[in-house]
Amino acid sequence: MKASRSFSEWTPWLFLAPYLLIFGTFVAWPLTRSLVLAFEQTYGPKTTAFVGLLNFQFVLHDPLFWTAVRNTVLFTLAAAVTQIPAALGLALLLNRPDIRGRRLFRLIFFTPSIVGLAFVAIIFTLLLEKRTGFVNSSLHSLFPVWDPDFPWLESYVMPSLIAAALWLSAGFYMVYFLAALQNVPAELIDAAHIDGAGPWQRFRHVTLPEIRPVLNIITLLVVTGSLQLFELPYLFYNDTAGNGPENHALTIVTYLYQTGFRTGDLGYASAIGWVLTLVLVGFALLQRRMTQRGES
Amino acid sequence: MSPRPGDRASLTSRLLIYGLLVVFGLMTLLPFIWMLCASIKTKGDFYTSQFLPPGHGFLGVAWDRLTLSQFAQLFRDLPVARAMLNSVFLASVCSVVATLCCAAGGYGLAKFRFRGRETVTSAILGTVVVPTALLLGPSFETLFHLGLVDHYAGFILPTLAPAFGLYLFRQAMVNSVPPDIIEAARIDGCGEIRIFFQIVLPIIRPMLSAFLVISFIGIWNNFITPQIVLQSPERYPLSVAIFSLRGLYGDDNSLIMAGTLVAIAPVMLLFLLLQREFISGLTSGAVKG
């Protein structure tokens, strides 16, 4: 783009002003403030006391925090190995010109991601209820040996959350894969076909390298999104403020929310938030390095 | 796209694919169908039948036992109409203003070369990695000091500057607004504001409407921020209002399903109307088409 000399130097700032004003007040300032808060103990915004590194020292020895870390990491791994293959699989099924009704199926698979998390939580807690829930009652009528009182929500916390998250996001990421697959040059596939490559080999050696940039982005989205998992478990187990039975549903962000808004300790919540930020930045950097290595 | 040699697969493999698609499609849709059925059943039938109550009517369904009383109850006895108004208000106002803010900001960053541009760009885009939860506390504190807790503005203002939106619009400006048009307009004597509204915005129309719909749905579905910021029930959006039904009427699942249906139907409708814009807008950030 060649530089234009005909505008006044204030013009770009004029266009940026509304955005920057809001961004400064509600993103940049709170971010700076959270750095200060992380060294304070608070009881709501009105009562604060400086405590130095105590919050960070405590977070390292806080068993509840480590429970939250374990649950979050478990969920993230499970989300990555369920959602990405499911999304890619659906996209591959739909990316065939000889299948009719592709747009209808794409629409169907995508609809769950329009539903808000609060509503997903309401629907799934009812679906997964003992006895009266749809999942147990239909499994019981299909397979009579299935226990109609199978305690999904009570004893299978992670599988329940993972199922809900899968239902919600598979179609969402599918759309990205579909867009990427449609950009794979047909000649490449044809050439591989003529060379006698089987379907798996064509996928492995032609399609996959072509869609790798999107795969990387999706992985980043799934992982960073899952590490911030909050609404789903919080609303599933609203009666225990998101802890769930034996704390199995407690995630890092749920814990942050509880300390900040139920205990009023915005300081400790900030410390937890910064630890999480470090993990996220670390993962993003790691992923970037791996992407670059893959390309070179 | 022309059919490729490999795509004319055998009938069996095509049948297999259809079979898989139908199975997965059903699995995706069943929760919706179940919810729809639950919302028009009586409280008693909710527990005794999976979909519609069995009876002697057409298709073996007891059509006469279906009821719309849950919906009547939602709108007559419960503040759902008010929550609906709040949701529409918050989602539409936030998405319109946020779109303008981001479009203007993206334009400023993409089409002007000025001192500090790189710093501003990387500062804004850098915040994408910051978890939203980190800002919950300090943002609440900021709202408290500004006196905006429990005001609509306290919810609206912080949603107006999403980093993702700025990124999308900057990208759209770089890709689809040719610098020559702007230059030509300047030579014609157009003011900068007029150039932006009359020339630039019409060109990026597809992105405008995509981002509008995306933010509308995102804000409609937002639960945590309104739950923290908007304290009075008369300001609750549907997400918070319907979820609190579960606390007060926890045993009336038909009512809760009806409420959920009412809350997701408007965005479903909007999505069905505008799905093409929505999906292309979503993917344009990640996949260059």
Next chain:
Amino acid sequence: MSSARFASSRALSPGIWIILLLAVVSTTGVLLMPAPERGGAVLWTFIDYNGKNYASILAAWNRAHPDTRLQAKVIEYAALQRRMLTGFFSGTPTADLLEVERSIANRAFIGPLDRVGFVDLTDYLRADGLTDEIAPAVYTPWSSRGRIFGIPIGFHPVLLAYRADLVEAAGIDVSQIETWDDFFRLLRPLMFDRNGDGQPDRYLLSGWNNNPNTIDILLLQADAQLFDPAGRPTLDTPRNAEILARLVSWFAGPNRIAADASDFTFAGNRQRLEGYVVATFMPDWLAGSWRKDLTPLAGKVKLMPLPAWERGGRRTSAWGGTMIGIAKSAPRPAEKWELVKMLYFSRELAETNFNEFLIVSPLRRHHHLPMYDRPDPYFCGQPVGRLYLDQENNVPTRPSSPYTQEALRLALDVLGTLKQHAEATGRYDAASLEPLAHQLLAEAQRSLLRQIARNPFLLAAP
């Protein structure tokens, strides 16, 4: 190229028009909505029936005092908690009077004493000579560091409700039961397996090791204290280790007698109707809720004192509770105190609470009322009120620490670990689990102390 022509040649797409239209219409709508009027004092309550409950009392008050009117607003439990805490933390408006449940009230006691959002009622109670109206032990959940912040609606003794039809059909005489061991031994024949799935068709007790209510009731009953009277945590006592170790065999192993029939869910209630569980912990308010919601069980349930942990031991416990408190932000607190007295100390409320919800009043002045001796057909003609009132002096003192829930959660974690250990080793007897229980409780104690030590606002109780 003319820029004006360039613009007008392209119409905006439907999405933009729809959303712009929605924005204009809804903004107009919101602007036209009348602001809610705030006349007089407001009471927030989370229990639907209480709004109606107070209707006649409030109507009478408002007729007599047109210048200090009071209106009740029902707010969902979680929303009430959020709004109360946000109000206390940040000064957003709250109601003048707050009717809140135990776990919510507790949350307000974490900060410095002078920042507790409720008005300190201790001196008002003393000035009006009402301190002895309610047993001192009943006040502890509503107190912090020795100051009373709320008036409880009841003291909620726990009895055991059992399926009299099943028990009597089996020819079992419950009057012979004094301890939990007696209970399990005598009722054991009810746990047969007729459907042949290898599991008993029925269990003796409703409850589970990860259900905080179950464990809280049993620990309180056993005097397994999580805090000392000064509010310091005492998780690692021999008594706690013993009780937790003994509880393992209730929930796991060959002698398991408990099953999880969840409260207040349709599935749990259906299990109760089918007789999947024989006995359930029954505070007064839950008895009222059963009588209202579980009508098919009418005439099939009876109440008995809890079997004790040891002969001569405590035969009751405590579960739940609601208090009324005055927000510090409320203008003219003395006048609000009059409202509280009018509501919570009235005979009319004691009568509605018992007749509608079986909640027995904590006020001694009402305990002679004849309604408490009335036979109740739902409970096979037992004098329900008297059965609960008989336990008044045995109800355990509950801790007032804002860390009560954390301590209980830690105890639950210990029990869970013990259970896993027992399942892994196949040894479920208390004696072999006790050393591990000691060790785990010591860890839990350290963890809780660390958590409390980092709170600079909560000074040790006087």
